[in-house]
Amino acid sequence: MTLDPLKLPTPAKLPEPVEGSTPNPPKLPEPVEGSTPTPTPAPRLTRARLADAGRALPAPPVRIVHVGAGAFHRTHQAWFTARASDAADWGIAAFTGRSPDVADRLAPQGGVFTLVERGPEGDRFEQVGSIVEAHPAARIDRFVELLADPAVAVVTLTITEAGYRLGLDGTIDLTDSSVAHDLAALRAGAVASARLRTPLARIVLGLAARRRAQAGPIAIVSCDNLPDNARITRDALRSLADMAGLGYALDTASFVATSVDRITPHTTAADLDEVEARTGWRDEAAVVAEPFADWTLSGEFPAGRPAWDTAGARFVDRIEPFEQRKLLVLNGGHLVLAFEGLLRGHTTVADAVADPACRSALDAFWTEAARAVARDVDTVDYRRALIERFENRRIEHRLAQIAVDTATKLRLRVQPVIEAERAAGRDAAASTAVVDAWHRCRRAGLIE
Ligand SMILES: NC(=O)c1ccc[n+]([C@@H]2O[C@H](COP(=O)([O-])OP(=O)(O)OC[C@H]3O[C@@H](n4cnc5c(N)ncnc54)[C@H](O)[C@@H]3O)[C@@H](O)[C@H]2O)c1
Ligand SMILES: O=P(O)(O)OC[C@@H](O)[C@@H](O)[C@H](O)[C@H](O)CO
Structure with missing residues (x-):
């Protein structure tokens, strides 16, 4: 299928986290021996x-x-x-x-x-x-x-x-x-x-x-x-x-x-x-x-x-290299996982990235996206770290949250990759496949 996408409508240094720390819990009344405890509602944070x-x-x-x-x-x-x-x-x-x-x-x-x-x-x-x-x-x-x-x-x-x-x-x-x-x-x-x-x-x-x-x-x-x-x-x-x-x-x-x-x-x-x-x-x-x-x-x-x-x-x-890397690799990658993941019945980013079919679409897209990012920023360690972030199962990042305003997001996060690949004489197969997955999601009523 030939698609014309143009027609488409260094981590911060932080203090070590204290696992499970509870900041200054308010003092609640002690339970009275022998009485049926009535749950005391926690006070509203102000x-x-x-x-x-x-x-x-x-x-x-x-x-x-x-x-x-x-x-x-x-x-x-x-x-x-x-x-x-x-x-x-x-x-x-x-x-x-x-x-x-x-x-x-x-x-x-x-x-x-x-x-x-x-x-x-x-x-x-x-x-x-x-x-x-x-x-x-x-x-x-x-x-x-x-x-x-x-x-x-x-x-x-x-x-x-x-x-x-x-x-x-x-x-x-x-x-x-x-x-x-x-x-x-x-x-x-x-x-x-x-x-x-x-x-x-x-x-x-x-x-x-x-x-x-x-x-x-x-x-x-x-x-x-x-x-x-x-x-x-x-x-x-x-x-x-x-x-x-x-x-x-x-x-x-x-x-x-x-x-x-x-x-x-x-x-x-x-x-x-x-x-x-x-x-x-x-x-x-x-x-x-x-x-x-x-x-x-x-x-x-x-x-x-x-x-x-x-x-x-x-x-x-010069912000362009940082911006390109973030928008094309991370946000573009999220779109790959959202479309491929929704088509395969997944709900979250962590589910999708664990599916070899979605992962392979992501890796293929990333190979093209990395070529579209200016040489002065690293994309190898960046991608490795991103996989770990996407795999964080405790963050319930829903594919449906990502898959809104998708026409605009495709235009800004995937189309530049297609254009860069074509300008270099390549077929942009993986980035064009993202647009194809988007069409399939729409036809299946999975996204608006
Ligand atoms: N959530 C993330 O992981 C994340 C990360 C990086 C950047 N961002 C940026 O931040 C934006 C907001 O994300 P969020 O998680 O805070 O979303 P959110 O839904 O919690 O909040 C969105 C805010 O934008 C306003 N808004 C939404 N649509 C609007 C419209 N059409 N006109 C005017 N105001 C509108 C809402 O009233 C709300 O105040 C994202 O679209 C993105 O550009 C988000
Ligand atoms: O926030 P959006 O809708 O522009 O894009 C969806 C996600 O790709 C985005 O929220 C990322 O999680 C975020 O940009 C990570 O910093």
Whole structure:
């Protein structure tokens, strides 16, 4: 079958984990001899109760605004910020991208949450205090107020690839009904802007307010799995701002490129119960991640930034090789396992990678993907380490979580491999087979 894909719609240095450690469990009443024990519900984790229990996590001042407060923000940027040597100076106000769910869970806890670092041998629990405000996307008033505050120096984003509303050419899709709605609202001024639907339009509104308030420069840091995420974010914001007559909004914004990595599955109800049983706190905003974490950044922070390097982040002049390796090898590899795995009845990445047929498709794809990655980064040890990460059975990373927005992901994570192979005169058999598996998944109704 001939397929035309163009038609398709250094680990951080961390302290040794303490296996099974339970941070400061609250004191529960002693059971009374002879009585029928009534299970005592664990207290809800909150910043104030933590302080009462003798383990205060002081709330730092807000200097970072995050958009898209999902699971990954908590396991990655919030965690790096909490572990930076100057964590006491950098608090995060986290806004959801769309639904209010995460804000509803985090806000009653004062932003504090538990990170479960789930290694192959056991769990390590850590309470993270860097998020100090949590708001639903609809709190545009607070969002704009914060962006216009000179103390705020950084805006980070994890709104998923779909959240950027890009067309096939990689620029913002003006035919998208929400983009069109927001453009009209931005043009109509403040009252209409109170109902903005897209994160990028809200950022334009906030940056325009910042400019008018002369609050100084700011860094915008996309932490989504997109190639050239700084340019994509800048161009999309620039288009919106220019067309809305707010071109000045971006005058003092700096765009930082990132490659982000930490496998973060969706939190399950069983995970929350496990956190409660092991820590003694009921935490409705707990998140689970693998021990590995990587953050590579490139760009200017004109108003300062946390010392993320002290927590293991890497600042580089040229991000492309890191970005290519992450997006093509890891994320492209995930797509291989998702499609082949779903077709073979598997549920998780660990199940799929243990199946020799899926593994062989992965290895074949990786041979081609590695050739598409710039020579200046290693792909041999990287792949070896990745297999171990994928094999971590205790991380229940569901193939269905990966297999969303697949047309966009194929275009960004597999098509570049096909193009590189063909440009070198090869047949791109393994990467083209990924597209074929995608078609078969769609025909079988396994993915949308
Ligand atoms: N989960 C991971 O392992 C992982 C690892 C590296 C990078 N990332 C990046 O982070 C992104 C989010 O992952 P997550 O695990 O936090 O997901 P999540 O579902 O927990 O959270 C997604 C966030 O994005 C918002 N959002 C989703 N679709 C949107 C849309 N169309 N418009 C506006 N906002 C939208 C949601 O409201 C939520 O705030 C990924 O898409 C990826 O780019 C995730
Ligand atoms: O998060 P997505 O939807 O862009 O891609 C799915 C996975 O490949 C991704 O979440 C990886 O687990 C992650 O990028 C690892 O750091």
